[in-house]
Amino acid sequence: xxPIVLWxxxxxxxxxxxxxxxxxxxxxxxxxxxSWRRVGESRAGMAALVVLLAFxxxxxxxxxxxxxxxxxxxxxxxxxxxxxxxxxxxxxxxPLRAATExxxxxxxxxxxxxRETVELPDGTQARVFPRLKHGGAHLGDAEAEWGGDVAWRIxxxxxFAVLAGLTFLLGAVHLAARHWAVGRSQAWRRMxxxxxxxxxxxxxxxxxxxxxxxxxxxxxxxxxxxxxxxxVGQDVLYLTLKSxxxxxVIGTVTTLAMLPFAVALGIAAGYLGGWVDxxxxxxxTTLNSxxxxxxxxxxxxxVQVAIDTHPDxxxxxxxxxxxxxxxxxxxxxxxxxxxxxxLLRAETLKLRELExxxxxxxxxxSAARIMGRHILPNVxxxxxxxxxxxxxxxxxxxxxxxxxxxxxxxxxxxFGTMIxxxxxxxxxxxxxxxxxxxxxxxMFVLVLAANLFSDAVRDAFDPRLTGRRIAHSAQGQTA
Amino acid sequence: xxxxxxxRLFYAIPILIGVNLLTFTLFFxxxxxxxxxxxxxxxxxxxxxxxxxxxAERGYDKPLLYNENAAGAARLTDTIFFEKSAKLFVFDFGRxxxxxxxxxxxxxxMGPSLAIAVPxxxxxxxxxxxxxxxxxxxxxxxLDFWGVVLCVAMMSISSLFYIIGGQYxxxxxxxxxxxSGYAGGLDAARFLLLPVLISxxxxxxxxxxxxxxIFLEEIGKDYVRTARAKGLSEAAVLFRHVLRNxxxxxxxxxxxxxxxxFMGSLLxxxxxxxxxxxxxxxxxxxxQDFAVVRAMVFIGSVLYIVGLLLxxxxxxxxxxxxxxx
Numbered sequence: 151x152x153p154i155v156l157w158x159x160x161x162x163x164x165x166x167x168x169x170x171x172x173x174x175x176x177x178x179x180x181x182x183x184x185s186w187r188r189v190g191e192s193r194a195g196m197a198a199l200v201v202l203l204a205f206x207x208x209x210x211x212x213x214x215x216x217x218x219x220x221x222x223x224x225x226x227x228x229x230x231x232x233x234x235x236x237x238x239x240x241x242x243x244x245p246l247r248a249a250t251e252x253x254x255x256x257x258x259x260x261x262x263x264x265r266e267t268v269e270l271p272d273g274t275q276a277r278v279f280p281r282l283k284h285g286g287a288h289l290g291d292a293e294a295e296w297g298g299d300v301a302w303r304i305x306x307x308x309x310f311a312v313l314a315g316l317t318f319l320l321g322a323v324h325l326a327a328r329h330w331a332v333g334r335s336q337a338w339r340r341m342x343x344x345x346x347x348x349x350x351x352x353x354x355x356x357x358x359x360x361x362x363x364x365x366x367x368x369x370x371x372x373x374x375x376x377x378x379x380x381x382v383g384q385d386v387l388y389l390t391l392k393s394x395x396x397x398x399v400i401g402t403v404t405t406l407a408m409l410p411f412a413v414a415l416g417i418a419a420g421y422l423g424g425w426v427d428x429x430x431x432x433x434x435t436t437l438n439s440x441x442x443x444x445x446x447x448x449x450x451x452x453v454q455v456a457i458d459t460h461p462d463x464x465x466x467x468x469x470x471x472x473x474x475x476x477x478x479x480x481x482x483x484x485x486x487x488x489x490x491x492x493l494l495r496a497e498t499l500k501l502r503e504l505e506x507x508x509x510x511x512x513x514x515x516s517a518a519r520i521m522g523r524h525i526l527p528n529v530x531x532x533x534x535x536x537x538x539x540x541x542x543x544x545x546x547x548x549x550x551x552x553x554x555x556x557x558x559x560x561x562x563x564x565f566g567t568m569i570x571x572x573x574x575x576x577x578x579x580x581x582x583x584x585x586x587x588x589x590x591x592x593m594f595v596l597v598l599a600a601n602l603f604s605d606a607v608r609d610a611f612d613p614r615l616t617g618r619r620i621a622h623s624a625q626g627q628t629a
Numbered sequence: 630x631x632x633x634x635x636x637r638l639f640y641a642i643p644i645l646i647g648v649n650l651l652t653f654t655l656f657f658x659x660x661x662x663x664x665x666x667x668x669x670x671x672x673x674x675x676x677x678x679x680x681x682x683x684x685a686e687r688g689y690d691k692p693l694l695y696n697e698n699a700a701g702a703a704r705l706t707d708t709i710f711f712e713k714s715a716k717l718f719v720f721d722f723g724r725x726x727x728x729x730x731x732x733x734x735x736x737x738x739m740g741p742s743l744a745i746a747v748p749x750x751x752x753x754x755x756x757x758x759x760x761x762x763x764x765x766x767x768x769x770x771x772l773d774f775w776g777v778v779l780c781v782a783m784m785s786i787s788s789l790f791y792i793i794g795g796q797y798x799x800x801x802x803x804x805x806x807x808x809s810g811y812a813g814g815l816d817a818a819r820f821l822l823l824p825v826l827i828s829x830x831x832x833x834x835x836x837x838x839x840x841x842x843i844f845l846e847e848i849g850k851d852y853v854r855t856a857r858a859k860g861l862s863e864a865a866v867l868f869r870h871v872l873r874n875x876x877x878x879x880x881x882x883x884x885x886x887x888x889x890x891f892m893g894s895l896l897x898x899x900x901x902x903x904x905x906x907x908x909x910x911x912x913x914x915x916x917q918d919f920a921v922v923r924a925m926v927f928i929g930s931v932l933y934i935v936g937l938l939l940x941x942x943x944x945x946x947x948x949x950x951x952x953x954x
Binding site: 432433435436437438439440441443444445447448449451452455456458459542546549550553554555556565569573576577581586590593594597598601602605 | 643644647648651652655656664665667668781782784785786787788789790793796797801889892895896899910911914915917919922923925926929930933934
């Protein structure tokens with residue numbers, strides 16, 4: 151296979167490296183560590199963090215891309231690589247990916263959603279619900295064995311989940327006991343009662359719940375379509391898992407793209423004042439006065455025209471779709487930097503009158519140095535709050551934009567494209583509800599976790615809650 | 630005050646010029662009319678003649694900024710920039726790609742848009758402010774806690790879910806109101822009920838939480854303590870003192886969107902098939918009708934600037950200390 155690094159992959163891993171770097175930096179600085187400890191003390195924050203980490207793990211697995219080697223007619227590897235770009239997640243989910251049916255089937259179904267004309271052994275034809283090719287294919291007599299088999303699989307999944315959870319818990323208690331230098335039963339009691347500094351009980355409980363959900367799901371996925379299949383017979387569980395990466399990329403890469411502008415321009419406008427301030431204010435008032443959706447629409451249409459008229463730029467369809475995803479992130483970044491920029495400008499205006507800045511000026515420090523070394527570290531909490539608060543708004547915005555037709559490429563699997571293709575199916579009889587419910591549920595869990603985590607971060611970093619303005623403008627964008 | 634308004638209106642001119650230049654760059658420089666023609670006519674196997682014909686029919690065959698072949702003032706006026714962008718300043722929007730007059734379309738579609746947006750806005754404001762006051766009244770109790778939990782959960786739900794779920798439940802399962810469509814006159818109420826309700830519900834989560842924080846911040850201030858020390862009841866403190874003083878931060882967020890109500894809501898209108906400006910914009914985006922998108926961008930910016938001005942004026946109404954000079 152040939153590894154492929156898509157543009158968004160590169161940015162995702164850049165972001166990961168930056169997070170790791172920031173982590174190392176924070177470790178060495180006690181005053182930063184103190185704020186993060188407050189996040190760890192929040193129960194909702196820790197629970198949300200566990201859920202977010204689970205989503206991020208899926209997203210990262212889905213960001214390692216490669217092109218598989220072509221196979222010749224006998225199945226031996228041949229020269230050259232396929233044009234299809236796959237990810238490690240695809241490889242892990244290969245059974246789900248390959249198990250496509252003809253069309254819709256309900257969750258855990260053994261028969262297709264639509265009737266088909268089949269030829270019976272005696273030569274007559276009949277309209278029946280045919281058996282699925284993969285869902286419940288291991289059952290002999292589907293009607294009789296289905297209930298028992300599903301119950302058995304759920305029990306097996308729960309058993310392994312409990313086993314894994316207990317092993318994990320024992321390990322955690324063991325480590326905690328060594329860390330606190332107390333007995334294991336003592337450590338367990340402390341964790342259970344929440345008498346620890348960090349909200350370990352909430353984190354462990356969330357992890358346990360996730361395991362209890364994942365165990366049966368994995369066990370069932372071996373023989374059924376847990377969330378059913380969509381119109382072209384793709385497994386909906388596979389689609390939802392693939393959507394996670396798109397949501398995460400939109401939520402994080404957008405912020406990454408806008409951050410340098412917002413920070414540099416905001417601080418420069420506030421500190422330098424004069425004509426620089428005028429120009430930057432003019433710039434963001436102008437950008438702000440264009441309705442966000444229309445600016446995004448205009449820019450996305452332009453990108454689409456450029457991509458369509460230059461098909462030779464991209465080697466594979468995945469790279470083309472990725473270019474559009476990246477463009478969408480950049481455009482969303484352009485439309486969303488103004489709020490943070492204005493906040494930073496206002497904060498810098500306050501900071502530049504403080505004694506320590508005046509002292510730096512008296513020492514003859516250059517403007518660039520004062521902005522970089524003295525002001526920037528003191529506005530970082532605003533930046534951090536803005537980053538975590540924007541995330542959930544952006545994930546929600548993606549779905550809306552995809553519905554309007556200015557979101558991700560239709561071939562990119564995302565919550566927005568899933569909802570968009572599934573929404574018309576509510577008109578069918580009986581109702582095809584599963585892909586819609588699956589997409590909305592996953593999106594809800596992701597956004598809820600992000601909201602709870604960002605609240606915890608905001609409370610920890612800003613006792614006076616200056617961050618709520620950003621929250622409000624981020625919400626306004628998605629409405 | 631009048632002098633202030635006039636000065637603010639003059640400030641608007643450079644901003645509108647900036648908006649215009651930005652859209653002009655996006656629509657004509659980054660993507661030339663040739664690209665657009667190729668896009669509209671189909672990318673493959675399109676003859677240069679067909680492109681020229683498409684451009685000539687829509688007036689895109691002129692030079693971008695400066696026409697060397699014309700004489701006198703026509704050197705500047707007989708260009709794409711003047712014909713397509715500068716004319717927006719006098720609200721002359723020209724024709725859409727399908728040949729219809731954009732100005733006329735906007736006038737006829739404004740009514741349905743406002744019929745949804747205004748009730749949504751008023752009802753939404755009333756509901757969220759009352760709900761937030763309720764939470765602030767019962768602050769630090771279980772009711773407040775679960776209220777905030779409910780708000781966070783509600784703001785984590787996609788607006789698409791509210792629309793799709795509402796349509797499914799109310800119209801398809803309960804058959805209470807039509808799923809979508811629009812009619813003029815009093816008959817419109819039947820069609821407007823559901824979209825208005827859904828938009829209000831979808832906005833409750835984030836707005837309530839935001840107003841609640843504003844109220845709580847006001848409640849912590851000294852004058853509130855004084856009012857309580859005078860012996861005023863908690864209700865009197867909340868309604869007569871806190872609510873009035875919280876108006877400034879609330880107005881900042883609210884007044885600016887009032888003019889933008891004209892633009893309608895993209896999502897709601899297109900889901901409910903209401904022939905307003907929002908669905909007009911979506912149709913234009915899907916049909917890649919750049920003339921309409923350009924016109925809507927310009928109108929949106931004008932309305933936003935008007936909204937900023939109204940915000941400043943509204944401050945003088947709620948707070949006598951604010952003077953505009």
